[in-house]
Amino acid sequence: MTQPARHAAMLSISNSGSNLAAAAEKQQPAQHLHTQSQSSQGLRVPSNRKTIYDRHLNRSRNAELSRASFAFLFAEMVTYAQRRVTGIQDLEKRLNEQGYPLGLRLLDLLFYRTMSSSTSSSLSSSSTSASPPNRPLRILPLLHLIHGPLWRLLFNRPADALEHSVSPETPNEYMITDNDPLVNTYISVPKEMSMLNCAAFVAGIIEGVCDGCGFEAKVTAHNQPTEMWPGRTIFLLRFGESVMEREKVLERAGVK
Amino acid sequence: MSVFSLIIINKAGGLVYQREFQPGLRKLSTNDYLVLAGTFHGVHAITRSITPKLPLPVTAPATTPTTSTPNAVSPSATSTPAPSTVTHSFPNPGIPATGLETMETDKFRLTCFQTLTGTKFLLFTDPTMTNIDVIMKKIYELYADFVMKNPFYQLEMPVRCESFDRNLTGWLRGRA
Amino acid sequence: MVVYSFYIFDRHAECIYKRRWLPRPSSIVGSKSSRPTSEASAPATGPPAVLGQSARTTDDDAKLIFGTVFSLRNMARKLGGEDDNFVTYRTNQYRLHYYETPTNTKFVMLTDIKSPSMRVALQQIYINLYVEYVVKNPLSPTEHPGGVGVNNELFEESLEQFVTRVLS
Numbered sequence: 001m002t003q004p005a006r007h008a009a010m011l012s013i014s015n016s017g018s019n020l021a022a023a024a025e026k027q028q029p030a031q032h033l034h035t036q037s038q039s040s041q042g043l044r045v046p047s048n049r050k051t052i053y054d055r056h057l058n059r060s061r062n063a064e065l066s067r068a069s070f071a072f073l074f075a076e077m078v079t080y081a082q083r084r085v086t087g088i089q090d091l092e093k094r095l096n097e098q099g100y101p102l103g104l105r106l107l108d109l110l111f112y113r114t115m116s117s118s119t120s121s122s123l124s125s126s127s128t129s130a131s132p133p134n135r136p137l138r139i140l141p142l143l144h145l146i147h148g149p150l151w152r153l154l155f156n157r158p159a160d161a162l163e164h165s166v167s168p169e170t171p172n173e174y175m176i177t178d179n180d181p182l183v184n185t186y187i188s189v190p191k192e193m194s195m196l197n198c199a200a201f202v203a204g205i206i207e208g209v210c211d212g213c214g215f216e217a218k219v220t221a222h223n224q225p226t227e228m229w230p231g232r233t234i235f236l237l238r239f240g241e242s243v244m245e246r247e248k249v250l251e252r253a254g255v256k
Numbered sequence: 257m258s259v260f261s262l263i264i265i266n267k268a269g270g271l272v273y274q275r276e277f278q279p280g281l282r283k284l285s286t287n288d289y290l291v292l293a294g295t296f297h298g299v300h301a302i303t304r305s306i307t308p309k310l311p312l313p314v315t316a317p318a319t320t321p322t323t324s325t326p327n328a329v330s331p332s333a334t335s336t337p338a339p340s341t342v343t344h345s346f347p348n349p350g351i352p353a354t355g356l357e358t359m360e361t362d363k364f365r366l367t368c369f370q371t372l373t374g375t376k377f378l379l380f381t382d383p384t385m386t387n388i389d390v391i392m393k394k395i396y397e398l399y400a401d402f403v404m405k406n407p408f409y410q411l412e413m414p415v416r417c418e419s420f421d422r423n424l425t426g427w428l429r430g431r432a
Numbered sequence: 433m434v435v436y437s438f439y440i441f442d443r444h445a446e447c448i449y450k451r452r453w454l455p456r457p458s459s460i461v462g463s464k465s466s467r468p469t470s471e472a473s474a475p476a477t478g479p480p481a482v483l484g485q486s487a488r489t490t491d492d493d494a495k496l497i498f499g500t501v502f503s504l505r506n507m508a509r510k511l512g513g514e515d516d517n518f519v520t521y522r523t524n525q526y527r528l529h530y531y532e533t534p535t536n537t538k539f540v541m542l543t544d545i546k547s548p549s550m551r552v553a554l555q556q557i558y559i560n561l562y563v564e565y566v567v568k569n570p571l572s573p574t575e576h577p578g579g580v581g582v583n584n585e586l587f588e589e590s591l592e593q594f595v596t597r598v599l600s
Binding site: 284292295296298304308310311347348353356360 | 434436437454499507519520522523525528545
Binding site: 074082185190 | 402406408409416419
């Protein structure tokens, strides 16, 4: 019975304005099923309809995870990644690979929270997407999702800047700036490795999020120190050609 | 009111950090600083070992009867040396003796803080400087943060952490 | 304020006088009259055993103290310049005061940590006691190997008085 109904919904929605939801259903059936099962009371849902997933891991809003524990854990991750590496690029690649699966997994949590707590705020998207926030289809909403909600989820604050490459040759390049990345707070990179930026781990998370949304991209972290912000880091997002082509098609179709 | 310089000595007596903040002391060569760190490490241990030992009043009755009252049983005579070697206390009983904590000369004051892990922080300041413990605490905090949490720092090795330097200088400048 | 001990080192780095003031049970005081804890002369190294420390330890203490003040004095000169003087240091248990005469004789005093600076007191001991009763004493030799000449009665009596009356 569900099958025709879903099909009908897709047909109808494709004509209507709110095509975001339809696309989400099409590309992420898992999420669709999840919401369905919740509505059909198939899972054990407490009477107040607040499952454990609705709650923050931290009960109180201001409670934070220990920054020191994270710093020590991350230090060990860097040390681990350093074993038998051939160079700085290799090390950054490994850090990136450590972050990538995290980004993929985090995306589900982010979407789930953004959807269910759209009334309650803390994660509500600052992006341009319409009121039931959903999976971004175009690059700009995706970037806003990363810049805003993702950064807040990870670091409790939005990123500091979002820019598009000014060069006409590289329209597929976007830059997200963090003036003082949390992961680099306690890290002093030795002089002989001055090119290294351990935020490659965060770049990996971003890459995972992009891939999870269906945007093939390569993300790298670069040092851009200023006098005020010695740890300023630029995350360079390079989207793949397929993404750019789809972007053009969607633009023509008027998809936002 | 000025902080001249900071020296960090690892638990083996090796110099791992030396930095000057304000002029006031003579500059030494790297080798001289290494020697100074090693010397201080030794002196610090000696200053603890020469802590005056005060005999405990309660032991006196135990030692005097052996001489004044001959009817004491012979085993007590052999047992007296044992208590006499342990029956002393430090001037501040209850606190384990530390080594040198502050040292003063005409030109500067040296404050030494030894962490529970054996690392020593030596802060050279103006002799009139007060509230050095606040500065010392902050330095220890910055050390714990920016040195110990740095994945590129190898324990007991010289501290070359740019963010430690930066935060230390920034904080001291903010105080002055 | 409590004075624990007092040392004089000559220019040959030899300890020429050492004396300790230790709070002792009253029962022992009777056995040796006015200066029971003096260890000025070589024969007097016996008594410390009674005080809970072997004679070897007190001799070693003097050597250790000399090594300490010598190192710290050199450190002060190295960092502060040739005209800098090491004055005092403190641990959490005691305070050590140091005074060096122009003739390189070194006066060291160990007190409790609450005591104020004893630099002036050490200088007074040097000027008013050491110079008066040791240097000016025609019977005292110019050098004092093993403490010969320093352990005369006038010096010891007046030092005792100075410490008990003036300092405490």
